Amino acid sequence: MARMNEPSGMRKINRSPWLRLGCFVAAMLLPLAAGASENGASVYPVGVETVMPGLVPPPHGTMLFEFSTFYSANQINNSLGQSAAPEFRLRVFANAFKLTHNWNVPVFGGLLNSNIAVPELYEQLHVLPGDFRKSGLGNVDFGIAQVGYARGALHWFYEADLFAPGGSYTSGDVLNVGQHNFAFAPVAGFTYLPDHARTELSSKYLYIVNFRNGATGYRGGNEFTWEYDAMQQVSRRMALGVNGYFYQQTTDDFQNGLIVGDGNRGRDLAVGPELRIHLPGHAAMAFKYERDTLVENKPSGNAFWFQMGLPLSFRRGGA
Numbered sequence: 652m653a654r655m656n657e658p659s660g661m662r663k664i665n666r667s668p669w670l671r672l673g674c675f676v677a678a679m680l681l682p683l684a685a686g687a688s689e690n691g692a693s694v695y696p697v698g699v700e701t702v703m704p705g706l707v708p709p710p711h712g713t714m715l716f717e718f719s720t721f722y723s724a725n726q727i728n729n730s731l732g733q734s735a736a737p738e739f740r741l742r743v744f745a746n747a748f749k750l751t752h753n754w755n756v757p758v759f760g761g762l763l764n765s766n767i768a769v770p771e772l773y774e775q776l777h778v779l780p781g782d783f784r785k786s787g788l789g790n791v792d793f794g795i796a797q798v799g800y801a802r803g804a805l806h807w808f809y810e811a812d813l814f815a816p817g818g819s820y821t822s823g824d825v826l827n828v829g830q831h832n833f834a835f836a837p838v839a840g841f842t843y844l845p846d847h848a849r850t851e852l853s854s855k856y857l858y859i860v861n862f863r864n865g866a867t868g869y870r871g872g873n874e875f876t877w878e879y880d881a882m883q884q885v886s887r888r889m890a891l892g893v894n895g896y897f898y899q900q901t902t903d904d905f906q907n908g909l910i911v912g913d914g915n916r917g918r919d920l921a922v923g924p925e926l927r928i929h930l931p932g933h934a935a936m937a938f939k940y941e942r943d944t945l946v947e948n949k950p951s952g953n954a955f956w957f958q959m960g961l962p963l964s965f966r967r968g969g970a
Contacts, residue, residue, distance in 0.1 A: 689869045689904065694790040694814035694834045695859055696720075696745070696770070698921055701880040701894040702937045702958060704855040705806040705842030707764050707799035710755035713963040716768075718747045724943075724952025730913050732947050740777040741950050745770055745789070758798045764808070766794035776826050787828040788818025797838075804848070807841035812857070822866040832864040832871070851882040851890065858901075872902040872916060880925055888929045894939055895922035900948070918947040921954070933962045 699718060708714045722743040729735035747770035756763040770789035775782070797810040814836070817829020840855035859874040875898070882892030896919075903914035923940035930936065939956035 689830060689832070689864060689867070689871045692830055693859065693871075693874055693898075694830045694832070694861070695792070695836070695857060695874070695876065696747075697876045697898050697919075698878060698896045698941050698954060699747075699956075700840070700855040700878045701853065701896070701925065701939065702927060702935075702960075703806075703842045703851060704840040704853050704878065705808060707762070707797065707806070707808055708751055708753040708962070710753055710762060711964065713750065713752045715961045715963050716749040716751070717959045717961075718745075718749070718770075719957045720745045720954055722952060722954045724950035726951045728946045728948065728951055730916070730947055732945070736778055738777060738779055739950075740775075741952065742775040744773045747771065747789075749792075751794070753799070758796075761798040761800040761808070764794070764797040764799050766792075766797065768792040768794075772828050774826060774828060778825070783824075783826040785824075785826045785828050789829040790817050790834075791815045804844045805841065806844070808839070810838040810840075812836045812838050814859075820866065830861075830864070830871070831866055832869075833862045835860050835862075849884040851880065851892070853881075854879045868907040869911075870905045872900045872904050872914070874917075875899050875901055882925065882927060890927045890929075892925050892927075893922065894925040895920070895941055897921075915948050917949040918945060919943050919949060919951075920945045923954075935960050 722741070724741040725739065726734050727736050727739045747768055749766060749768035751764060751766040754763045754765065769791050771787070772789050773786040775784050791814070793813045793815070795811045795813055797808050799808040800806065812835070814834040816831045816833060817827065820827050820829070820831040836857045836859040838855070838857050840853070842851060842853040844851055855878045857876045859876070861871040861873065863870040876896060878896040880892055880894035882890040884890045898917065898919040900916040900918070903916065904911040921941040921943050923942050925937060925939045927935060927937045936957070936959040939958070941954040941956070943951045943953070
């Protein structure tokens, strides 16, 4: 069974006080519905990892994941959950590839894996005083070390991720693609496949620690994300269910040692339907929709996803 995971408030002091973008990040990227932090975005595309995230390739197996998303928001909220900017419109088109390999090296009772996710984005933003467009490479996500386990119907992993700055950045621009800072995240995920894999319950958890943007002196707050799905097989190759995520920024944003506004902490609870289709040869694809709710200090909108997982090598007998 193929795994299809990953590969996704700017209140800048003295600059565009209402601008908050939703940017794609890494590892697979995408709804670009990120948290508050600088520019309202995150290095991680929260919501991307909802399709059997606990599964890893079998020993010596390699999987390629492709993610495409369109995110649309016509409102950006403040700390009270109210619209913070007139005439706000954000559109993000993102595509990302993620490569995951199982080295078949025993570590702490599991097997060692590595992965890398590379996103490319095109963004359109309308805020007073005008329209802005930009495209480029987002934050690349390096899965430094992942240890995967499989025990019967339960699959899980632990991982350490490093996020690199975006491919291009211009200090003072209203719109930039990706965040211009490094970040580190401990990660854990599981997938439970009872009833001969006809049912799926999955979650993935990250705690992102952001480092300082050297160009602006801005340090976004730390971020907690929980991504989830619950699926039920309706035919031999098709499953239907619900997916989404909860995002909460846990510490304040700082710039040059001072708290930005009231801390600029982002929050979002997203939910929507998911359709998964299994293809011959351990491949799979999924269609997802996620709607933002309970939003604070970030854009409030809708994300539409297409994801595909393709085995480049897949040996039988693996987890």
